[in-house]
Amino acid sequence: xxxxxFQNGKAQQPLPQSLATHEAEIAHFADxxxxxxxxxxxxLALGLEIPPDFFTTRHDPHQGPTGSILRYxxxxxxxxxxxxxxxxxxxxxxxxxxxxxxxxxxxxxxGQPGLEILPPAGTDNNNASSSNSSDNNSTNxxxxxxxxxxxxxxxxxxxxxxxxxxxxxxVNIGDLLSYWTDGLLKSTVHRVVFPLLEQRAPSPQDRYxxxxxxxxxxxTELVPVPSEVVAAYRRQRQMVQGGEGDERVGFGGGAxxxxxxxxxxxxxxxxxxxxxxxxxxxxxx
Ligand SMILES: O=C(O)CCC(=O)C(=O)O
Ligand SMILES: [Fe+2]
Numbered sequence: 001x002x003x004x005x006f007q008n009g010k011a012q013q014p015l016p017q018s019l020a021t022h023e024a025e026i027a028h029f030a031d032x033x034x035x036x037x038x039x040x041x042x043x044l045a046l047g048l049e050i051p052p053d054f055f056t057t058r059h060d061p062h063q064g065p066t067g068s069i070l071r072y073x074x075x076x077x078x079x080x081x082x083x084x085x086x087x088x089x090x091x092x093x094x095x096x097x098x099x100x101x102x103x104x105x106x107x108x109x110x111g112q113p114g115l116e117i118l119p120p121a122g123t124d125n126n127n128a129s130s131s132n133s134s135d136n137n138s139t140n141x142x143x144x145x146x147x148x149x150x151x152x153x154x155x156x157x158x159x160x161x162x163x164x165x166x167x168x169x170x171v172n173i174g175d176l177l178s179y180w181t182d183g184l185l186k187s188t189v190h191r192v193v194f195p196l197l198e199q200r201a202p203s204p205q206d207r208y209x210x211x212x213x214x215x216x217x218x219x220t221e222l223v224p225v226p227s228e229v230v231a232a233y234r235r236q237r238q239m240v241q242g243g244e245g246d247e248r249v250g251f252g253g254g255a256x257x258x259x260x261x262x263x264x265x266x267x268x269x270x271x272x273x274x275x276x277x278x279x280x281x282x283x284x285x
Contacts (some may be wrong), residue, residue: 003070033212048227067215083121098187099174101215106170112207116141118189147175181252184233224256
């Protein structure tokens with residue numbers, strides 16, 4: 001279930017009855033997500049040595065529509081009738097992809113693992129799973145623990161003092177921020193699997209997750225981020241590649257590869273190009 005922006009605590013779409021009674025709570029949660037994203041975007045701006053509000057002013061939903069989306073997800077376990085045709089080594093819950101926006105917040109529940117990331121090529125991945133995930137190729141997928149600090153085998157309720165009862169929020173960089181920063185910040189390729197150990201346990205778990213995809217305002221022009229850190233990265237990349245731009249960077253070559261005289265892509269256009277690349281003519285997604 002996807003929720004677009006809430007306005008004055010109201011969804012701008014019809015909600016099913018079961019959710020309509022919680023509309024105000026969900027709107028409040030979406031607002032907290034927006035604020036959390038803003039704090040992270042400020043920290044990223046500090047790291048890039050640009051004015052701290054460079055990103056947040058461009059994401060402010062009070063100044064115009066953004067592409068931000070709140071998503072509630074449910075994945076049945078392998079013991080559900082809806083997964084009766086499940087084939088290990090073939091089926092995944094969500095295929096490999098990177099998210100489209102600037103940053104993504106992912107909320108997971110204790111005891112419901114399944115997220116895997118594809119570490120950058122050349123990364124030594126000691127956690128790589130070929131045995132406990134449904135890896136159907138030789139790629140080096142790395143499982144992401146829901147609670148990274150938990151001792152292996154410890155029951156979820158037995159969290160040690162000082163640990164939080166709920167898992168931390170997982171933050172992913174999205175394609176748009178990767179494009180905006182010329183690939184210095186990298187969007188993470190990830191997928192969701194049926195983790196073998198957990199799904200073979202006596203009571204395989206369904207997975208529920210909540211995702212908040214944070215996007216800038218639609219009209220934001222993706223001009224190069226005015227950051228010397230990004231500029232130095234771009235120069236270094238160009239040296240390595242002999243001056244050639246790399247179209248794969250942020251899907252389109254990166255904001256800094258803009259040809260003279262051409263206008264910058266807007267956030268809306270970047271999103272539409274990613275949707276078109278994924279779904280072809282089916283742009284309704
Ligand atoms: O459910 C998850 O853990 C991840 C979902 C996801 O990657 C997405 O909806 O883009
Ligand atoms: Fe995702």
